[in-house]
Amino acid sequence: MKKLALAGMLALGLAGCSSEEPQVLNLYNWSEYMPQEVLDRFTEETGIPVVYTTYDSNEAMYAKLKLLDDSAAYDLAVPSTYYVSKMRQEDLLMPIDRSKIEGFDNLDPELTNLDIDPDNQYSVPYLWGTTGLAVDTADVQGEPVNAWADLWDERFKGRVMLTNDMREVFHVGLRVLGYSGNSTNPEEIKAAYEKLSELMPSVRTFNSDAPRMPYLEGETDVGMIWNGEAVMAKDVMPSLEYVYPKEGIIAWLDSFVIPKNARNPEAAHKFISFVLQPEISALISEEIGYATPNLAARDMLPDEVANNRASYPTATDMINAEFQTDIGDEALQVYAKYWEMLKSGQ
Amino acid sequence: MHSAMQQPFKTAVLILVWGWLLFLVLAPNLLVVGASVMTRDPATFLSLPLNLDAYRQLFAPLYLDVFLHSLYMAAMTTLACLLIGYPFAWALSKVAKQRQLVLIFLLIVPFWTNSLVRTYALKLILATNGLLNSALMSIGLIDEPLQLLYTEGAVIIGLVYLLLPFMILPLYSVFEDLKQELLLASHDLGAGRLSTFLHVIVPLTLPGVLAGVMLVLLPAMGLFFVPDILGGSRNLLVGNVIKNQFLDARNWPFGAAASIVLTITMAFLMFAHRLSKRRLGEEGA
Amino acid sequence: MARWLPRTYLALVYLLLYVPIVVLVVFSFNEARTGYSWGGVSLRWYEALFNNRALVGAMWNSLWLALSAATVSTVIGALTALALHRYRFRGKKLLNGMLFVVMMSPEIVLAISLLALFLLVGLQLGYVSLLLAHVTFCLPFVVITVMARLSGFDESLPEAARDLGASDFTMTRTVLIPVIMPALLAGWLLGFTLSLDDVVVSTFVSGPSYEILPLRIYSMVRVGLKPEVNALGTLLLVFSLVMLMLSQWILIRSKR
Numbered sequence: 001m002k003k004l005a006l007a008g009m010l011a012l013g014l015a016g017c018s019s020e021e022p023q024v025l026n027l028y029n030w031s032e033y034m035p036q037e038v039l040d041r042f043t044e045e046t047g048i049p050v051v052y053t054t055y056d057s058n059e060a061m062y063a064k065l066k067l068l069d070d071s072a073a074y075d076l077a078v079p080s081t082y083y084v085s086k087m088r089q090e091d092l093l094m095p096i097d098r099s100k101i102e103g104f105d106n107l108d109p110e111l112t113n114l115d116i117d118p119d120n121q122y123s124v125p126y127l128w129g130t131t132g133l134a135v136d137t138a139d140v141q142g143e144p145v146n147a148w149a150d151l152w153d154e155r156f157k158g159r160v161m162l163t164n165d166m167r168e169v170f171h172v173g174l175r176v177l178g179y180s181g182n183s184t185n186p187e188e189i190k191a192a193y194e195k196l197s198e199l200m201p202s203v204r205t206f207n208s209d210a211p212r213m214p215y216l217e218g219e220t221d222v223g224m225i226w227n228g229e230a231v232m233a234k235d236v237m238p239s240l241e242y243v244y245p246k247e248g249i250i251a252w253l254d255s256f257v258i259p260k261n262a263r264n265p266e267a268a269h270k271f272i273s274f275v276l277q278p279e280i281s282a283l284i285s286e287e288i289g290y291a292t293p294n295l296a297a298r299d300m301l302p303d304e305v306a307n308n309r310a311s312y313p314t315a316t317d318m319i320n321a322e323f324q325t326d327i328g329d330e331a332l333q334v335y336a337k338y339w340e341m342l343k344s345g346q
Numbered sequence: 347m348h349s350a351m352q353q354p355f356k357t358a359v360l361i362l363v364w365g366w367l368l369f370l371v372l373a374p375n376l377l378v379v380g381a382s383v384m385t386r387d388p389a390t391f392l393s394l395p396l397n398l399d400a401y402r403q404l405f406a407p408l409y410l411d412v413f414l415h416s417l418y419m420a421a422m423t424t425l426a427c428l429l430i431g432y433p434f435a436w437a438l439s440k441v442a443k444q445r446q447l448v449l450i451f452l453l454i455v456p457f458w459t460n461s462l463v464r465t466y467a468l469k470l471i472l473a474t475n476g477l478l479n480s481a482l483m484s485i486g487l488i489d490e491p492l493q494l495l496y497t498e499g500a501v502i503i504g505l506v507y508l509l510l511p512f513m514i515l516p517l518y519s520v521f522e523d524l525k526q527e528l529l530l531a532s533h534d535l536g537a538g539r540l541s542t543f544l545h546v547i548v549p550l551t552l553p554g555v556l557a558g559v560m561l562v563l564l565p566a567m568g569l570f571f572v573p574d575i576l577g578g579s580r581n582l583l584v585g586n587v588i589k590n591q592f593l594d595a596r597n598w599p600f601g602a603a604a605s606i607v608l609t610i611t612m613a614f615l616m617f618a619h620r621l622s623k624r625r626l627g628e629e630g631a
Numbered sequence: 632m633a634r635w636l637p638r639t640y641l642a643l644v645y646l647l648l649y650v651p652i653v654v655l656v657v658f659s660f661n662e663a664r665t666g667y668s669w670g671g672v673s674l675r676w677y678e679a680l681f682n683n684r685a686l687v688g689a690m691w692n693s694l695w696l697a698l699s700a701a702t703v704s705t706v707i708g709a710l711t712a713l714a715l716h717r718y719r720f721r722g723k724k725l726l727n728g729m730l731f732v733v734m735m736s737p738e739i740v741l742a743i744s745l746l747a748l749f750l751l752v753g754l755q756l757g758y759v760s761l762l763l764a765h766v767t768f769c770l771p772f773v774v775i776t777v778m779a780r781l782s783g784f785d786e787s788l789p790e791a792a793r794d795l796g797a798s799d800f801t802m803t804r805t806v807l808i809p810v811i812m813p814a815l816l817a818g819w820l821l822g823f824t825l826s827l828d829d830v831v832v833s834t835f836v837s838g839p840s841y842e843i844l845p846l847r848i849y850s851m852v853r854v855g856l857k858p859e860v861n862a863l864g865t866l867l868l869v870f871s872l873v874m875l876m877l878s879q880w881i882l883i884r885s886k887r
Contacts, residue, residue: 026839031854052685053839054850059594066596068756073839158493164579205496205578209853214578217855218474219495329388336595344412344582355800356718363711363726370767371729374744381747391750434644437637449641451879456648459871460828462845463864466852467651470658477654507651560735568737571830575852585739585831592743592835602747605740612735 085116085326103276123255134225138239161223164208184331231289248320382602400599420566427513435517496578513558520554659861676862693844700765701822708773734771742835756838773818780814
């Protein structure tokens with residue numbers, strides 16, 4: 001009797017996980033990169049529940065997608081530019097059916113039809129942003145901080161925070177030496193590694209889960225931060241300033257892509273359309289502080305958001321700015337090697 | 347008297363048990379050994395030219411450093427657990443029997459709570475704006491908050507907090523078995539306290555110590571979430587390296603090799619434990 | 632040695648063990664958002680917790696997984712223990728060896744070995760992969776618990792049953808199982824807790840189709856600013872306490 005009951009439970013258990021899943025949208029996104037309200041409203045409007053999982057780096061996202069390649073786990077992911085290019089070339093993406101999404105024309109033409117994805121066959125821009133300096137003016141005394149090179153200053157020993165992002169950290173190292181942040185030259189990358197190694201004793205922590213936290217918690221005073229995080233932090237800690245470094249800010253773009261084996265591409269397309277609505281894009285930009293590429297949405301933004309230099313930089317801010325571009329797999333390997341060495345060196 | 351009727355049940359049970367273990371224990375471990383000598387492949391994770399590259403990479407100065415640092419932190423954790431746990435187990439074994447059960451219960455309760463959440467609670471305590479600093483500053487012991495979080499010390503504290511019961515329980519068990527007569531005999535033979543301790547108690551409790559060390563040292567090298575939460579993504583353990591190699595860098599041979607090294611460490615410790623028990627059996631009262 | 636010294640020492644260590652837990656519970660009722668200041672007593676985080684659909688879903692998934700993993704591992708573990716205890720067959724040493732390896736292996740080694748296996752076999756990462764993994768690491772604990780019970784066991788009863796002509800299966804069912812029942816329950820509860828708490832193995836062998844609680848908590852803790860974590864932690868603590876007391880109660884009852 002007991003054995004039957006147990007067997008029954010087992011069967012039920014195994015059956016409960018069968019492939020007959022109800023319609024859901026499996027969204028894989030950066031952490032702190034989508035207001036809960038947007039997900040709730042999408043479910044309300046379309047009746048499709050959203051299963052929301054997060055990652056903190058392109059590498060982690062890519063590795064997980066490759067791991068789950070055949071099992072069609074995710075319907076949408078949000079890689080940065082150079083990973084869109086990489087994934088497209090490796091045939092990991094499903095083409096996006098433009099006829100199924102509305103609102104594409106609202107997007108800033110400067111950010112569409114880029115080299116990484118000609119004609120946006122595989123990606124739809126979501127948000128763009130910058131990575132710059134965070135300075136806690138309450139704790140930083142003396143000379144103002146306005147360059148990446150300032151991070152190497154002795155007075156910041158043990159108080160620096162870096163994002164846990166391979167390319168961004170090396171971007172800083174390269175710029176400080178006068179090289180391009182998109183360098184593919186192994187000599188330059190090595191030089192950047194050596195320069196960054198000198199910074200390591202000052203680095204208190206790496207954080208890409210929520211880069212504003214170490215500053216808010218008082219663990220670090222100065223370092224790298226994403227502009228959206230800085231905007232969100234300012235509400236809680238007004239002394240945290242977002243500074244555009246002299247050598248040039250890092251700019252990037254994140255886009256929606258649909259993995260090739262997505263189980264629910266219909267829902268994916270619906271979600272993209274939903275986000276492209278100007279009202280929703282404006283909401284997102286206001287909530288999390290990053291810049292929306294949606295021009296119609298920008299018109300709808302309240303003044304204090306549209307004029308917030310951290311979210312929407314002026315032309316002066318963007319002098320010397322460098323957009324993250326695709327650097328090819330070979331160069332990525334070189335970076336990966338030095339990144340591991342940097343993180344592992346104690 | 348095993349009639350034909352009894353055989354099907356026995357056979358079924360044996361098939362189930364063997365099947366499960368062979369498929370889910372033996373095979374996977376062999377796969378890991380195999381993976382460690384294969385070559386990394388960006389597309390399919392592993393590919394054929396067999397070589398010892400992964401091990402060579404592991405023992406190159408950079409990763410050897412990581413391994414040694416991780417071993418150092420694990421060793422410090424184990425030492426701390428031992429220093430705290432040894433007297434604790436001794437004191438516990440001396441408490442009145444009825445109370446012992448309650449005390450052990452109280453020891454286990456924290457262990458039965460979610461380890462992630464407990465580690466997070468430690469973060470609240472160790473943070474610059476956290477409770478420890480607030481408390482110390484309010485009673486005037488320090489002027490500036492101590493920077494405890496995101497350091498090697500924080501990771502060790504976290505590991506000790508999670509693993510202490512694993513050291514205490516085996517120690518308690520050997521202390522329980524410690525025959526009072528031996529201690530009395532030693533005293534009767536004129537041995538002083540210290541001498542009794544060194545020559546009677548320590549050797550007799552050694553198997554417990556080694557069991558505790560085994561149960562603490564290895565997890566202390568593998569609990570990757572502790573450095574993630576308390577170490578600021580620095581002060582990495584071997585477990586972090588393995589996780590990064592498998593899940594981020596997708597360098598499976600390397601991750602597998604690191605894992606094999608951990609396993610060998612475990613085998614070594616088990617061997618030492620066996621040896622100590624056997625020697626105890628030979629010298630035992 | 633002074634009488635008070637050992638007792639004070641014990642008390643001190645217990646205090647240190649419980650401080651983080653007390654902090655957790657107290658702050659789960661904190662009105663303030665950041666964990667570092669006190670804003671008054673409030674239940675808002677418990678409320679937020681229950682409104683967090685994703686978290687609640689993950690909790691049910693975790694509970695179901697723990698339930699099934701504990702049950703399956705108890706069945707297989709009990710059979711293993713019985714087989715080791717009663718039957719003679721070749722390779723007992725290998726069997727014991729494998730169980731020992733699972734128990735002593737650092738979790739991360741277990742995790743990657745299973746991931747490698749699942750990928751090779753082409754198993755989709757989700758409920759099934761998690762179940763297989765969880766049962767595997769719970770197994771040795773069940774076996775040990777049951778074996779301990781069996782070792783102190785009087786052989787005359789099953790002998791008598793066999794003499795009366797009962798088949799092996801019947802005898803096992805009617806005689807052995809009631810005897811080892813407390814050990815089965817203890818093993819089940821242990822397996823349940825191990826499964827519910829597991830982070831390391833689950834990180835490797837889970838897929839998004841089956842979200843489980845520890846991984847959700849991990850994201851929340853890493854992001855760091857959701858005080859719901861405290862509320863969740865407190866609830867999990869209460870839950871574990873109840874389970875623990877249940878197991879103690881059962882064991883005590885069975886001793887009569």
